[in-house]
Amino acid sequence: MSGEWYEKLDLSKIGDEDRYKLLDYVIGKKCKAEVQRALDISRVMMWRSMNRQSKIDDNRLKILLLLISEKEFREVLGTTKLLRSMGIVKEDVNKVMGLFPSDVVLSWDQGFEGFLREYKKKKVKREDTTKYYKNLFEEKVVVYKRSLTA
Numbered sequence: 805m806s807g808e809w810y811e812k813l814d815l816s817k818i819g820d821e822d823r824y825k826l827l828d829y830v831i832g833k834k835c836k837a838e839v840q841r842a843l844d845i846s847r848v849m850m851w852r853s854m855n856r857q858s859k860i861d862d863n864r865l866k867i868l869l870l871l872i873s874e875k876e877f878r879e880v881l882g883t884t885k886l887l888r889s890m891g892i893v894k895e896d897v898n899k900v901m902g903l904f905p906s907d908v909v910l911s912w913d914q915g916f917e918g919f920l921r922e923y924k925k926k927k928v929k930r931e932d933t934t935k936y937y938k939n940l941f942e943e944k945v946v947v948y949k950r951s952l953t954a
Contacts, residue, residue, distance in 0.1 A: 810869040810877075815862045817889040822881050823860040823868075827853060829880045830871050842867050890944065912941050 818826075831839050831854070840850040843864050852858035860868070869877070878886050920928040920937060928934055 808870065809874040810866065813869075813886075813889045814891055815865055815889070817891075818865065818881075818885070820856075820859055822885060823865055824853075824856050825880055826865070826868050826872070826877075827860060829876070830868050833876075834871060839868075839871070842871060912938055 827839070834842075836850065836854075840847065843850070843853075845853070845864075849858060853860060872880075874886075917934055917938075920934060928937065
């Protein structure tokens with residue numbers, strides 16, 4: 805299907821351990837036999853995947869993501885990993901902001917521009933750089949917010 809929520813993710817940014825967590829969650833939500841059928845793998849391969857002896861490739865990860873919602877993804881891996889896999893967050897948000905609860909509202913304002921100029925490790929001095937960050941923010945975050953309300 806086109807337009808699935810996970811299509812905006814960069815699957816290469818989802819690590820092996822997170823893939824196994826998603827597998828464990830989907831098995832708990834559905835059942836092992838149903839997940840095995842969906843992944844089109846043998847019982848041996850399923851056992852190896854569950855015991856972290858066989859990696860979950862991008863194609864199988866897509867199948868797992870089809871079986872859960874975006875909200876479930878956030879619950880299993882957290883909002884930070886969702887944003888990181890969407891390419892929105894490149895720094896460690898926990899270091900920058902402390903805890904990042906799933907109900908945080910992201911918005912651009914003058915205070916944030918002040919943060920970029922004064923407190924960011926590599927301070928933003930040029931106006932065109934600020935505009936670039938603002939456009940990137942609006943492009944990524946607004947699209948993300950729309951997808952949550954759709």
